[in-house]
Amino acid sequence: MKHFTSVHDVDDMNEWLSLADLFQKDPFHFSEAGKGKILGLLFLNPSLRTRMSTQKAAYQLGMNVMVMNLDKDGWQLEMEDGAVMNGNAQEHVKEAAQVLSQYCDVIGVRSFPSLEDRAADYAEPVLEAFKKYATVPILSLESATRHPLQSFADLITVRSLATKPRPKVVLTWAPHPRRLPQAVPNSFVEWMKQADVELVVTHPEGFELAPEFMGGVTVTHDQKAALSGADFVYAKNWSAYEPYGKTAPELTDWQITSEQMALTDNGGFMHCLPVRRNVVVSDSVLDSPQSLVIMQAANRVISAQVALYKLLQGG
Ligand code: CP
Numbered sequence: 001m002k003h004f005t006s007v008h009d010v011d012d013m014n015e016w017l018s019l020a021d022l023f024q025k026d027p028f029h030f031s032e033a034g035k036g037k038i039l040g041l042l043f044l045n046p047s048l049r050t051r052m053s054t055q056k057a058a059y060q061l062g063m064n065v066m067v068m069n070l071d072k073d074g075w076q077l078e079m080e081d082g083a084v085m086n087g088n089a090q091e092h093v094k095e096a097a098q099v100l101s102q103y104c105d106v107i108g109v110r111s112f113p114s115l116e117d118r119a120a121d122y123a124e125p126v127l128e129a130f131k132k133y134a135t136v137p138i139l140s141l142e143s144a145t146r147h148p149l150q151s152f153a154d155l156i157t158v159r160s161l162a163t164k165p166r167p168k169v170v171l172t173w174a175p176h177p178r179r180l181p182q183a184v185p186n187s188f189v190e191w192m193k194q195a196d197v198e199l200v201v202t203h204p205e206g207f208e209l210a211p212e213f214m215g216g217v218t219v220t221h222d223q224k225a226a227l228s229g230a231d232f233v234y235a236k237n238w239s240a241y242e243p244y245g246k247t248a249p250e251l252t253d254w255q256i257t258s259e260q261m262a263l264t265d266n267g268g269f270m271h272c273l274p275v276r277r278n279v280v281v282s283d284s285v286l287d288s289p290q291s292l293v294i295m296q297a298a299n300r301v302i303s304a305q306v307a308l309y310k311l312l313q314g315g
Contacts, residue, residue, distance in 0.1 A: 034063030040104030057304035097133035113144035151191035152303035167231035173203035176237035202226035
């Protein structure tokens with residue numbers, strides 16, 4: 001595996017899940033695997049879980065970690081080849097990625113979408129530029145269209161708690177006052193397709209996800225029908241794919257409350273965090289035994305540790 005930016009970089013999912021089991025039982029099993037290696041983490045956007053869990057995972061593999069808030073502490077980067085750099089950008093990613101490759105053995109990058117230009121966001125300009133110009137593996141810490149470390153942690157969570165051979169997993173849109181990316185739901189769908197689950201996606205009309213992620217997925221606009229008998233409920237807001245970036249905070253009846261959870265088969269509540277209480281989900285659900293959000297966050301260490309271990313192994 002040269003880079004880890006999506007589920008498509010996973011050659012053998014069974015091996016990844018076996019490694020997850022191994023790190024769950026023995027976090028220091030390969031504590032020498034990253035000895036003498038440096039992980040660089042570059043953030044162009046805020047983070048709590050990704051930043052800390054990936055550092056912890058790296059330490060457990062024996063790596064050292066350097067973190068940079070590139071948006072605040074670095075030079076503004078130009079991503080476009082051939083650009084005449086007479087604007088705000090002081091440094092081209094061509095040099096920056098090659099320079100960082102002199103200091104780091106793996107580079108993690110977080111870069112959110114603009115939500116202004118769909119074609120530009122879906123082309124993943126930041127991630128693709130780092131993949132093109134860095135000479136070391138790139139680890140996605142959430143890109144414009146995907147969040148693979150989160151989705152792998154979610155898969156680990158579902159797999160470890162499922163009590164049925166083929167649990168029903170529902171991804172539901174939820175309201176939010178701000179426009180949010182489609183990365184988490186895109187990625188969640190992509191990873192759940194690799195699992196033996198009955199996946200149902202529910203959202204209001206107009207909040208369809210990108211067709212390249214949704215092929216073969218059951219979709220309904222009836223949230224209550226979707227939640228009926230669910231074993232896992234994954235709530236997430238996303239802004240619209242078409243018209244790109246549109247949102248609908250007024251659709252408050254899409255919030256996940258105890259009433260909605262009562263429709264499930266004692267289902268677990270999932271969210272990637274951070275979450276807005278009593279907007280996306282009620283206190284009564286988030287504070288209930290059905291909430292799995294802390295476990296999901298704990299599993300972020302395991303997902304990062306597996307991905308880093310595989311990158312260190314070169315495949
Ligand atoms: N879920 C997640 O990626 O959290 P952070 O944005 O805090 O890293």
